[in-house]
Amino acid sequence: MSDRGYRRPRALSPLREHLRDTFWFAPTVGLLCSFALWWGVAALDAEIVTHLKDEQAYEEIGDLIRFADDARTIVTTVSSAMMTFIGVVFSISLVAVQMASGQLTPRVVRIFVRSRISKLTLTVFLATFAFSLLVLTSYESESDPRRVTSVPLLQSMLTLAMVGLSLLLFIAYVSSTLRLMQVGPVVDRITHESLRVVGRMPGGVREELSLGAETARIGYSGRAGVLREVNVARLVRVARRQEVVLRLIPRIGDFVVPGTPVLAVHGGALSQRMPRYTISVGVERTPQQDLAFGLRQLSDIALRALSPAVNDPTTAVQCLDRIVQLLTAMVHLPLGAVQHRDGAGAVRLVQDGPEWTELVDLAFEEIRWCATRSPQVSRRMLAGMDDVVALAPEDRKGALVRHRELLVKAVERTVPDVIAREFALFPDRQGIR
Template identity: 25%
Template sequence: MEASLRKTIRALRGFLTIPGAISFSGLLVAIGVWSLELYLRAEYPDFVPKFLVVETDTARAVFTTSASASMSALVMVYSIVLLVYTMAASAIGPRLLQRFGDDRVSQISVGSLGATFLYSLECIWLSRDGVPMDLTVTVGAAYMIVSVMLLLVFVQRVSTRVSIDREAAEIALALDRQVSYAIDRSTPLMARDLVLPDASERTVLSTADGYVDAVEPSQLLTATQAIGATVFYDVQPGDFVITGAPIATVFNDPEKVLDQHVIDAVPLLLVRTPEGDLRFSVNLLVEIALRALSPGVNDTFTAIACVDRLSAALATARAHGLSIGVHLDTEGVARVVSPTTTADTLFNEAFPPLRRASRRNGLMSLALVRAVARMIRIAEPQQREAMFAELHLIAEEVSASDLLDADKAELLSRIQKTLELQPQPPE
């Protein structure tokens, strides 16, 4: 049920559904306002102030002009969306098209123009009998004013969305929200520290192909607690599975009553999405940085901006002890377990590919060192192992690069100063 609800919400928020719903509301509002005006004229003949009185021919001309202008603007908006966002996605990253399509400002702007067009079209048809439409014209004018204002907001929004630094900041904000949500669901337990139950076990196989969108254990937790079973997943959000591949091991379920619950708790999608996949936004920032470091783009400062944003999100995850993957029942017993995602997991997914891409780029290597140093200085001593290991690897990359000896010496000196923060083993 939960997985189906997520898929339904995802389908209903698209660039077609939301503008379509707003546009269709224009028809309903036109009929409602027209009916209301007929009723008010019958009950209160003088309810319309004189300055709002409009001749029927004038009203039809207003609606005809409104319908024509709104449709022209609608075509222009769609053209801008497709052209500008496609160009931005090709320059920044193709997976950004999904983010652009989910942009609420664009959706509402397109919907308001569609609503204005359908409202005007319906009012032209309703005015065929020469019925006065003073209130209807007033509401139509309000539609036009709102559409013009939203069009201005849309243009301003598009001009900022195509900025790489701004888009990286937007992705980082989304990552911060995902990290905060994951922190709230964290438990101090780690999957690798759990002991496998001494009970009968069996493997549950995937029934479809796709990317794991999330682990949604609410119903599965209830079912496992009821029979005393435990489920260990082999996959986590973002993984791709194929039909027949093992996805989980179930303990203490000899009657096989949990199979459908196990499959439903990991919904599969055709593409990865950021909703339940904490690694998605991390990978998106890494992709932008790697594309910026490619010889065809050669935009080091965009890559540095992505690294800075990543360091902030990972520092937050480390400071609050991010550890998501072990789900407890109402009695505090681990019932549903998937590979644990921690700050180190995200760090090891983001920084090694950036390090390898920065081997011949001294400026980027320096940015990586600074980012790791920032995280080390605010981390607890027991949390620094992965970051110190990465610094050693950065030092090896710098030593093996073809940078000038003076540049190598400066970078290695900065790395050494940071490594001095590493506690020394007792003699």
């Protein structure tokens, strides 16, 4: 139970996550880079003309002027059309996001916001627009090769290259957006993020540890929000310097308000002020350290699909496929309180986490209430539970068996016909083949 190498604390981690959840940072950096790029390329164009003048190559300067005049039409067209193109593309994208959030769950909007291809596309589009406007200012009315000071040769060529890149990114962006409007890629993205969290969980066997008497508590002093991330390495170092053991009171995903006790101190004294950059609090849960958030999202999508207004049991089955995948990945994982140790092997931080029974309840409890109306879903749930039971150790089979029995009883109460009931209670990994 270590903090996995005791990495240097990521002091900017909350800022990094905040920037990834916003859409303004990358385009702003792109605009600044486009200005810097234009300034550098304009200087190179001026150097080229100066060099040709020194060589008295006025015929070559005239050729450059004619090429720049031909490219000027294209640059003008690009500058006038790019902003309209941006507006149309992202208006359609907002409609796509709204449709996806309405059909699946509002929590999938975060996938669109954090999409790298979306941010890269908007950044390149805006950079191309700004760069083309700056290039237009570099054109001179003078046509005499002896009097011209600069010819935007490289600027024009770079503008054309950026237009080509914009078109390629537009194709990639449309393809990515269409994929994220489908259920399969969305639940696959959620599962992939959750499996990364599972892979970062420390292994070994959870040991019973006597922390001793609690000597102090440290309250939260920031703005209210959801506990999203904990800097384990920094907390371990703080506890080692003070020779104490810290216990994180809320779990990842809990909502905390100012004054809420966050850290309990055992075995010594510690300043009542929260160490800087140790926890990250935001407006919603994130999958960075939240082991249960993926199950929460998949359960929400399945519940919406099973609602009478949507009535899409196939989507619920797709979610159950991924729920079974996550439970299978967690079935042998040590759960509950995690003990983080310092370099000498002493426990310095205890962090509470979800138990196996809680994860199984989150995965099946709410879906089970709606599964009785759809034999496809009840059959898939039974098959999924049987698959996980076959892999689970003895001490973890009970929670799965309990949910299986409750599902069978619920279907028996809801479906009076014997033949229909037998059909609904037959395990099938595809629901209904």
